[in-house]
Amino acid sequence: MVKTYIFRFLIAVLTSIFMGLLYMGIGRKFMARIRRCYAGPFYQSYIDVIKLFSKNSISHNWIMDFGVMMGFAGIIATVVFLPIGPFNVFPDMKGNIIIIMYFMTIGYLGMAMGVAASGNPNATIGIARALSLMIGYEIPFALSVILLIFANRSSLLYDMVLSQHGSFLNWNMFRYPFAFAGSLIALQGMLGEQPFDAMIAPAEIASGPMVELSGKFLGFGFLQHASQIFLETGIIAAMFLGGGTILGFFTKQLILYLITLSIAAVFSRYRFEDAVKFFWIIPTLLVLLQLVIFLA
Amino acid sequence: MEQKELIEHIEKNFKYKKEIKVIDGKQFTITVEKDKVLNLLSFLKLIDFKQLALITAVDWIDEKKFEIVYILFSYSHIQQILVKTFVDRDNPQVETVKNLWDVASMYERDVHEFFGIDFIGNDDLRPLILHNWKDLPPLRKDFDSLKYSNKMFGKFKKDEEI
Amino acid sequence: MILSSTKELKDKGFEQILDFFRKKSLWMLHYCTGCGAVELPPTMTSRWDMERFGMGPMATPRQADLLLITGYLSVKSLKRVIYTYEQMQEPKWVIAFGSCPINGGIYYDSYSVINRLALYLPVDLSIEGCMPRPEAIIDGFTKLMKAIEKGEAVGYKKYKENYEWYKKNQREVLERTTPVL
Numbered sequence: 001m002v003k004t005y006i007f008r009f010l011i012a013v014l015t016s017i018f019m020g021l022l023y024m025g026i027g028r029k030f031m032a033r034i035r036r037c038y039a040g041p042f043y044q045s046y047i048d049v050i051k052l053f054s055k056n057s058i059s060h061n062w063i064m065d066f067g068v069m070m071g072f073a074g075i076i077a078t079v080v081f082l083p084i085g086p087f088n089v090f091p092d093m094k095g096n097i098i099i100i101m102y103f104m105t106i107g108y109l110g111m112a113m114g115v116a117a118s119g120n121p122n123a124t125i126g127i128a129r130a131l132s133l134m135i136g137y138e139i140p141f142a143l144s145v146i147l148l149i150f151a152n153r154s155s156l157l158y159d160m161v162l163s164q165h166g167s168f169l170n171w172n173m174f175r176y177p178f179a180f181a182g183s184l185i186a187l188q189g190m191l192g193e194q195p196f197d198a199m200i201a202p203a204e205i206a207s208g209p210m211v212e213l214s215g216k217f218l219g220f221g222f223l224q225h226a227s228q229i230f231l232e233t234g235i236i237a238a239m240f241l242g243g244g245t246i247l248g249f250f251t252k253q254l255i256l257y258l259i260t261l262s263i264a265a266v267f268s269r270y271r272f273e274d275a276v277k278f279f280w281i282i283p284t285l286l287v288l289l290q291l292v293i294f295l296a
Numbered sequence: 297m298e299q300k301e302l303i304e305h306i307e308k309n310f311k312y313k314k315e316i317k318v319i320d321g322k323q324f325t326i327t328v329e330k331d332k333v334l335n336l337l338s339f340l341k342l343i344d345f346k347q348l349a350l351i352t353a354v355d356w357i358d359e360k361k362f363e364i365v366y367i368l369f370s371y372s373h374i375q376q377i378l379v380k381t382f383v384d385r386d387n388p389q390v391e392t393v394k395n396l397w398d399v400a401s402m403y404e405r406d407v408h409e410f411f412g413i414d415f416i417g418n419d420d421l422r423p424l425i426l427h428n429w430k431d432l433p434p435l436r437k438d439f440d441s442l443k444y445s446n447k448m449f450g451k452f453k454k455d456e457e458i
Numbered sequence: 459m460i461l462s463s464t465k466e467l468k469d470k471g472f473e474q475i476l477d478f479f480r481k482k483s484l485w486m487l488h489y490c491t492g493c494g495a496v497e498l499p500p501t502m503t504s505r506w507d508m509e510r511f512g513m514g515p516m517a518t519p520r521q522a523d524l525l526l527i528t529g530y531l532s533v534k535s536l537k538r539v540i541y542t543y544e545q546m547q548e549p550k551w552v553i554a555f556g557s558c559p560i561n562g563g564i565y566y567d568s569y570s571v572i573n574r575l576a577l578y579l580p581v582d583l584s585i586e587g588c589m590p591r592p593e594a595i596i597d598g599f600t601k602l603m604k605a606i607e608k609g610e611a612v613g614y615k616k617y618k619e620n621y622e623w624y625k626k627n628q629r630e631v632l633e634r635t636t637p638v639l
Contacts, residue, residue: 028509037507044483044512051483051523054476056547058520207517214520214547426570427534430637434569440639442567448631448638449562449573 008089009080013227016079019250020226021045023233023257030258034265049222057215060118067114068213072220074106075227082234083158085249095157097145100235101138107224108134111209118212126208129272130192130199136279137189137196143287144179144186147294148172148239157238164242173240178290180240182283187256189279190232193264198272233257297373299324302343310339323376333381334391337366341396345370345377348393351403353411357437360385362413366393383413392418410435474609480523480549481606483512484599487522487546489539492529494555494589501592511599519545524602527581529589530558532570536578537632543579550614551582551606553598556589563588577627580613 025042032039040047059065081103083095093099108130115123149155151172152163164170173180189196200208213221233253237243241252270278297305303316303324312335315327328336345368354363366379383390392415394401404415405424412433415421423429432439488498502508502515516522519542531539543552552575557563559575566573575581582605585598605611617624 032507032509036504037509039507039509040482040512047479047512048483050476050479054479055523055549058547207521210521211518212520218521425534427532427537428632428634430634431639432637439569441569444569444638445562445567445571445573448569449571450577 005090012079012082012084012087012089013076015084016076016082016227016230017223019253020223020228020230021049023229023254024226026254027257027261031261031265034262045222045226049219052219052222053216055215057213057217059217060212063117064114064217067110067112067117068217068220069114070110071107071114072110072224072227074103074108074110075224075231078103078107079227079231079234081157082231083161083238083243084234085243085246087246088158094159095238097149097155097157097160097235097239100157101142101145104231105134107228111221111224114217115209115212120212122205122211123209125205126199126201126211130209133189133192133196133199133272133275133279136276137186137283139280140182140283140287141186141190143284143291144176144183144239147176147179147287147291150291151176151294157235161238161243168242171240171242173242176240176290176294178286178293182287182290183236183240184256184259185283185286186279187232187236188260188263189275191229191257191260193260195264195267195270196272196275197264198269198275201269229257233260299375302373302375305343306339310336312336319378322374323378325378325380327380327382330381330383330390333364333366333379334393334396336379337368337393337396340368340377340379343370344372345375347371348397348400348403349376351393351400351407353407353413353435355385355411355435355437356382357385362388362411364390364407364413388413389416390414391416394418409433412436477606477609481603484524484551484603485514485516485522486524486526487516487519487542488526488528489535489542490528491531491535492556492558492589494526494528497555497589497592497595498526498528501595506592506596508596508599511596511603513599519543520547522546523550525550525552526555527552527559527575527579528555530556530563530565530571531575533572533631534570536572536628540578540628548614551602551611552579552613553602554581554584555595557586558588560584560586572631578624578631580617580624582611582613 022042022045025045028044029039029042078100080089081093081095081100088094112127112131115127148160152159154160160172164172192199200210205211210218210221230253233256234249236256237249237252243249244252299318299321303318306316306326312332313329314336316324318324326336347369349367349369352365354365356363361382362385364381364383368377368379381390388411390413392400392404394404394417401418401420404418405421407413408415408421409424409426409429410433426434431444434441488495500506525543525546527539543550554560554575558565558571559581562568562571562573565571572578583598583602585594587594590598602611
């Protein structure tokens, strides 16, 4: 019994990393085509990760090692609760969305601990911005979660997916379009794409949280970002696009990611306090409007 | 004021020995003795030459003199004045003008570093641009830049010779 | 004896595989003091599209594999370049742009610009030209990639082995106590 769980756990984690890196590679290609470039092959991200793990790396103290590991582990632990299409790691848990929202912050907190211990002020500024931005996008996202919990009388992602079966018109995307729009903007913030990339700002604070990470630490950061892409697009795909078969699920994730990237390609960067203000006004009002329509 | 009126005004009101030379319609030079520079500059500041654009120096090695040039600009007259004075090359000293313009302090540091001219009264003449400089000030004419470069950074050799 | 040699052989084979990945993903840090900085944006963006080779700009020395010295180096900036180079993690490479880091270029008689970068840092590749056009830069990059694949680009090992020599040269310039002339 335990063995099967471990096996399923490994499958979920490896899938998330593999698919996340694939999305990243395809995303880079996509961005390059928007800019009329060609970019590298779609498997460029895998090469990058292998190279990063083959490099020497420098650690300043054990908290840095521990924090980076915790950041990675936090995201992996969240992926376990995400129903990947019909596949659930723990068939009994069925992806409680509240647990997922709770666990998602652990990744950021671990990263915050690790990079703050690296002692570079730019890293601290970057992670402070990331955490402040989280206060911004969590509110519209949490509101749309509340909406769906109301609508389904259940907090399980699995139930939300079940309720959208049948025609694609049953998808929550069409039932609750305003909430979907709000969550899509929140997704933009979660993935840290433009215009909400004040936390990495390469020219300004030298890539923020990653400033002092080298070699394998940056490799873990890369893997974490890959899993994060998989997780966050996965949550939105399950909540609003009706999950689906495994292949369908992956396709929906990829489409969501590409939408995010195409928004990112045309925007410049918000200052992070403006970004938080924006999150609290536009997407929050959109989701609230949907909530009012739903309750009325 | 037009340039002509301006020169007349200066001739009339600034009594010390001076030499005025017109360069073109927008700029002219005034050459004065070393100890009258401060008087002239404060006088010019009074007649609205408010901006000190630059302090620089020229090394006249044959005449054994440094020429110090103060470039002033006026936004109301749209005129540029180059105030020039000569100091002895062996004992280059001149009064500071940092009490008239704050920015002069920086220019004087610069001139001190590259020509070795002392500005009496400016106590902040630390090195500004050069790193760990131990030789003659580099913009003096008797400083051999090529020789320095070859000795310090090595003459270019082919790979086999290294 | 046999054991160690097989281990060496294995290590060598493993390194060769890793070198393949390293050459495919060179992240660069450009130290833009000179005019070469102007040639880099067209190389990076759509006209010459450097990303085809998996290269990209990085923000900090910790993340980068490749240090580009794009032009002349004054003594003051040499100090910063050495800091930057030593912060980078191995394996790392240095590319010098243009003629200034080779022999001083038009600054051959300047009192503040160094003449030969190879005395202070191990330069893996010099791209000549004043300044090299993006075609020349891309050509240089592909040459470096070939050298990495063959295991010939070992500047960072040379730097470690001849550390004393490099440090002596650096100290001569940076921490001098007596006049030169």
